[in-house]
Amino acid sequence: MARAWHLMSRPSGMPVAENFELREHATPALGEGMIRVRNLWLSVDPYMRGRMNDVKSYVPPFQLGEPMQGGAVGEVVESRAAGFAERDKVLHMAGWRDEAVLPADQAQKLPALGVPDQAYLGYLGMPGMTAYFGLLAVAEAKQGDTVFVSAAAGAVGSTVIQIAKAKGMTAIGSAGGADKCAWVASLGADATVDYKAERPLVRKLTEAAPRGIDVYFDNVGGEHLDAAFAAANDRARFAICGMIGGYNSGEPMTFRYVMAIIAKRLMLKGFIVTDFMSRMGEFYADMGAMAAAGKLTSEETVHEGLDRQVDAFLGLFSGGNKGKMLVRL
Amino acid sequence: MARAWHLMSRPSGMPVAENFELREHATPALGEGMIRVRNLWLSVDPYMRGRMNDVKSYVPPFQLGEPMQGGAVGEVVESRAAGFAERDKVLHMAGWRDEAVLPADQAQKLPALGVPDQAYLGYLGMPGMTAYFGLLAVAEAKQGDTVFVSAAAGAVGSTVIQIAKAKGMTAIGSAGGADKCAWVASLGADATVDYKAERPLVRKLTEAAPRGIDVYFDNVGGEHLDAAFAAANDRARFAICGMIGGYNSGEPMTFRYVMAIIAKRLMLKGFIVTDFMSRMGEFYADMGAMAAAGKLTSEETVHEGLDRQVDAFLGLFSGGNKGKMLVRL
Numbered sequence: 277m278a279r280a281w282h283l284m285s286r287p288s289g290m291p292v293a294e295n296f297e298l299r300e301h302a303t304p305a306l307g308e309g310m311i312r313v314r315n316l317w318l319s320v321d322p323y324m325r326g327r328m329n330d331v332k333s334y335v336p337p338f339q340l341g342e343p344m345q346g347g348a349v350g351e352v353v354e355s356r357a358a359g360f361a362e363r364d365k366v367l368h369m370a371g372w373r374d375e376a377v378l379p380a381d382q383a384q385k386l387p388a389l390g391v392p393d394q395a396y397l398g399y400l401g402m403p404g405m406t407a408y409f410g411l412l413a414v415a416e417a418k419q420g421d422t423v424f425v426s427a428a429a430g431a432v433g434s435t436v437i438q439i440a441k442a443k444g445m446t447a448i449g450s451a452g453g454a455d456k457c458a459w460v461a462s463l464g465a466d467a468t469v470d471y472k473a474e475r476p477l478v479r480k481l482t483e484a485a486p487r488g489i490d491v492y493f494d495n496v497g498g499e500h501l502d503a504a505f506a507a508a509n510d511r512a513r514f515a516i517c518g519m520i521g522g523y524n525s526g527e528p529m530t531f532r533y534v535m536a537i538i539a540k541r542l543m544l545k546g547f548i549v550t551d552f553m554s555r556m557g558e559f560y561a562d563m564g565a566m567a568a569a570g571k572l573t574s575e576e577t578v579h580e581g582l583d584r585q586v587d588a589f590l591g592l593f594s595g596g597n598k599g600k601m602l603v604r605l
Numbered sequence: 606m607a608r609a610w611h612l613m614s615r616p617s618g619m620p621v622a623e624n625f626e627l628r629e630h631a632t633p634a635l636g637e638g639m640i641r642v643r644n645l646w647l648s649v650d651p652y653m654r655g656r657m658n659d660v661k662s663y664v665p666p667f668q669l670g671e672p673m674q675g676g677a678v679g680e681v682v683e684s685r686a687a688g689f690a691e692r693d694k695v696l697h698m699a700g701w702r703d704e705a706v707l708p709a710d711q712a713q714k715l716p717a718l719g720v721p722d723q724a725y726l727g728y729l730g731m732p733g734m735t736a737y738f739g740l741l742a743v744a745e746a747k748q749g750d751t752v753f754v755s756a757a758a759g760a761v762g763s764t765v766i767q768i769a770k771a772k773g774m775t776a777i778g779s780a781g782g783a784d785k786c787a788w789v790a791s792l793g794a795d796a797t798v799d800y801k802a803e804r805p806l807v808r809k810l811t812e813a814a815p816r817g818i819d820v821y822f823d824n825v826g827g828e829h830l831d832a833a834f835a836a837a838n839d840r841a842r843f844a845i846c847g848m849i850g851g852y853n854s855g856e857p858m859t860f861r862y863v864m865a866i867i868a869k870r871l872m873l874k875g876f877i878v879t880d881f882m883s884r885m886g887e888f889y890a891d892m893g894a895m896a897a898a899g900k901l902t903s904e905e906t907v908h909e910g911l912d913r914q915v916d917a918f919l920g921l922f923s924g925g926n927k928g929k930m931l932v933r934l
Contacts, residue, residue, distance in 0.1 A: 326868075333868050497863065516866045532857040534826065537845045537875035539655075539662050544873040546866035 278303045280343040280373030281585055287328055289525065290593060295328070296344070296586045304377055311366070311380045312354035318371045318582075318603040319347035319397040320589040321431075322520050335550075346371035347402055349386070349393050360385075367396050374582050374605055389564040392574075398600035399435045399572050402549055405559050406517060407435035409552040410493055412443075414545050415515035417491045419444035424485060424504060427495035428465065429456040431600040432517065434575065436493050437463045439563075442571045445491075448484050450477075450500060452595045459575065459598055471500070478503040478533070488512075496520050498529050505533035505542070514544040520593070575599030607632045609672040609702030610914055616657055618854065619922060624657070625673070625915045633706055640695070640709045641683040647700045647911070647932040648676035648726040649918040650760075651849050675700035676731055678715070678722050689714075696725045703911050703934055718893040721903075727929035728764045728901050731878055734888050735846060736764035738881040739822055741772075743874050744844035746820045748773035753814060753833060756824035757794065758785040760929040761846065763904065765822050766792045768892075771900045774820075777813050779806075779829060781924045788904065788927055800829070807832040807862070817841075825849050827858050834862035834871070843873040849922070904928030 277300040284297045306312055324346060327338045338344060348371035352364040357380030360366070366383040370376035386396055398404060410432075411417045417440065425436040428449025440447040441464035449460040450469040457468040467484040471477055481489075481503045488509035494501055497519030504514065519529075536542060552559075566572050577597040579588040585603050592601055606629040613626045635641055653675060656667045667673060677700030681693040686709030689695070695712040699705035715725055727733060739761075740746045746769065754765040757778025769776040770793040778789040779798040786797040796813040800806055810818075810832045817838035823830055826848030833843065848858075865871060881888075895901050906926040908917040910933075917932050919925075 519864050519867065528859045528861040529863050530857045530859045534858050535848050537873060538848065538877070539875070541875045541877060541880070542873075543875075544866060544871075546868070546870045546872075548867070548870060551870070 277301060278373060278375035279582060281582075282343055283328060283338045283340055286330060286340065287325075291325065291328065291590060293586050293590070298583065298585075303375060306354055306356045306377065309357050309379055309381075310377060311352050311357050311360050311383060313348075313350035313366055313368065313370070313376045313378070313383065314353045315348045315350035315371065315374055315376060315605055316365075317349040317394040317397055318585060318605065319401075320585070320592060320601050320603065321346065321402065322518060322592050324589065325593075343370075344372035345369050347397050348372075348376065349396055350376065355380070365393055367401065372585055387560055387564070389560065389567060391567055394576065394600075394602055394604075395567075395574060397602060398431055398576065399438075399574055400560070400563055400567065403431035403600060404435050404563060405552060405556070406432045406549040407439055407493075408559050408563060409549065409555065410515040410517050410547060411436050411439055411491070413552065413555075414547045415491045415493060415513040417443070417445060417513070421490040422446040422448065422485055422487065422509075423491040423493065424448045424450070424481065424489040424507070425493040425495070426450045426471075426500040427518075427520065428460045428468070429598050430495065431597075433493070433495055434460065434463055434599055435572070437465050438572050439566070441465075442566050448481075448489070450481075456595075456598055463573065476503075478506045481507045491515070493517060494519070501529070502531045502533050505531065505536040508536060508540050508542055510540050512540065512542050514542060516544055516546040577601050579603045581605065606630060607702060607704035608911060610911075611672055612657060612667045612669055615659060615669065616654075620654065620657065620919060622915050622919070627912065627914075632704060635683055635685045635706065638686050638708055638710075639706060640681050640686050640689050640712060642677075642679035642695055642697065642699070642705045642707070642712065643682045644677045644679035644700065644703055644705060644934055645694075646678040646723040646726055647914060647917075647934065648730075649914070649921060649930050649932065650675065650731065651847060651921050653918065654922070672699075673701035674698050676726050677701075677705065678725055679705065684709070694722055696730065701914055716889055716893070718889065718896060720896055723905065723929075723931055723933075724896075724903060726931060727760055727903055727905065728767075729889070729892055729896070732760035732929060733764050733892060734881060734885070735761045735878040736768055736822075737888050737892060738878065738884065739844040739846050739876060740765050740768055740820070742881065742884075743876045744820045744822060744842040746772070746774060746842070750819040751775040751777065751814055751816060751838075752820040752822065753777045753779070753810065753818040753836070754822040754824070755779045755800075755829040756847075756849065757789045757797070758927050759824065760926075762822070762824055763789065763792055763928055764901070766794050767901050768895070770794075771895050777810075777818070779810075785924075785927060792902065805832075807835045810836045820844070822846060823848070830858070831860045831862050834860065834865040837865060837869050837871055839869050841869065841871050843871060845873055845875040906930050908932045910934065 368383040427433040429451040492504035495518040697712040756762040758780035821833035
């Protein structure tokens with residue numbers, strides 16, 4: 277029997293363990309063009325919270341009673357699809373379960389870039405693409421810019437820091453607590469902001485960026501976004517990637533410095549990583565080279581076993597991870 | 606003796622009459638390269654409020670004790686500058702006074718476009734350029750788009766409505782009260798939103814724009830901007846021109862729908878009209894043709910006499926104007 281996590285009720289506010297149930301399934305026989313995959317690594321990502329609401333959005337909501345989905349890396353154990361053989365490693369979206377049966381065209385063989393398998397769920401996967409295209413394409417960050425990124429100890433933010441440094445930018449990251457800030461600094465950040473420390477965030481940011489910021493990569497919204505308005509230089513560009521601060525609370529956000537948009541001619545641009553799927557080749561080439569040159573290091577917070585999937589997910593919202601949050605099966 | 610309004614104290618919050626004083630001046634003899642202008646029309650504009658604060662911004666603050674400045678149209682009465690003769694009509698920034706003495710290179714002769722002189726303070730002047738480049742260059746509005754503009758009964762907003770219609774767009778304008786909304790409709794707006802009427806603005810806007818909005822031209826910030834987040838279509842563009850709602854209060858602004866920036870991939874861009882000065886020729890050509898074709902009508906709220914200048918200015922913040930607010934001398 278295979279096992280999969282199902283969404284049993286929609287969270288109101290912060291998700292709780294009771295929203296999910298781990299169920300057993302008879303494993304189906306394999307149809308033509310299908311593969312059976314034993315999952316090795318499962319991803320949890322903040323965007324999954326949005327799919328738990330029953331609202332029209334850029335990805336359809338998870339269905340009640342149905343298995344959850346999400347990024348996963350696994351090994352093919354049975355194939356009825358041309359081009360896929362047993363022991364091939366694949367990346368796919370049928371996560372939150374130990375065994376997946378899926379059409380082969382929904383799986384992608386891992387490129388041979390000489391990195392650990394789970395990197396394709398992190399800095400060489402969706403979070404990495406989010407960092408790469410958000411920084412370079414959406415915010416048009418370039419050599420010499422000062423870049424500020426929030427949630428810099430997360431999977432996306434920590435990659436933004438490293439790409440910024442590899443490309444000759446000044447990088448400033450915010451994270452919660454001295455330990456995470458030290459880790460962000462160890463990635464090469466020129467300055468860090470501990471958002472949990474005393475004193476207003478705007479004060480801490482303007483001290484950390486005495487010459488202002490040219491780019492803000494927003495993962496959290498709220499007070500961080502407001503501080504970025506205050507610290508921005510003329511014509512600064514903001515890539516609006518996430519607002520994890522608002523995913524669960526549904527509370528309105530209040531801004532004191534929003535009028536800077538006019539006086540400083542700021543540009544804010546929301547984006548979704550899937551808009552950049554057609555440029556995946558460029559991403560692998562550039563990031564693969566950086567990885568080979570030792571310019572990308574990865575930290576992972578790993579939970580062991582499928583039973584821990586929900587704990588891993590909930591940990592995203594309590595700052596429980598340093599780097600990429602993963603479940604290893 | 607000439608007379609000029611001086612800034613005597615900096616407003617805290619809403620400006621009051623006591624911040625200003627009308628003073629007499631001996632009129633200086635004319636130096637080489639200078640002209641003396643008898644002003645005919647004086648402008649008051651919302652941006653002037655910002656210059657009354659003693660803060661670094663895109664234009665330097667007005668100096669305490671010194672004469673105010675602002676757009677004006679006048680007639681040359683004495684000239685020691687090549688190319689300027691008595692009776693020439695000129696546009697310049699030495700407003701808030703009846704007579705101005707200034708270097709000729711700070712004055713511009715009125716183009717011969719067959720429109721009333723005061724149009725160069727309105728739809729063929731700074732407010733018109735703001736509307737034109739904000740809509741077409743910043744927000745990249747194009748034929749077929751649905752455009753929402755706030756403060757649509759103001760000098761900028763009413764011009765946005767008319768340009769949008771002349772260019773084959775659907776135009777929706779908000780204004781305060783049935784009378785102003787009727788006037789906005791008379792300019793060609795496809796729908797109007799009375800922001801003073803009962804019911805939440807977001808509800809009224811989504812009813813007025815059942816297929817959503819592609820462009821938002823923001824003059825007010827606050828609740829209007831929030832409603833635009835809610836009503837926006839995917840990839841809508843927001844030209845952030847003004848936030849008159851925040852100029853005086855200094856209160857933070859609260860947004861309930863700001864997370865739409867991500868899900869809908871919105872683009873927000875602040876701008877300042879002076880960034881487009883180099884494209885003034887294009888503006889006069891296109892707007893002049895529209896004016897000649899009868900596609901631009903102007904409404905003015907006119908106060909008579911220099912004594913009324915401060916009343917005219919204060920009226921901008923209480924919704925006292927329909928169209929361009931002017932003082933005629």
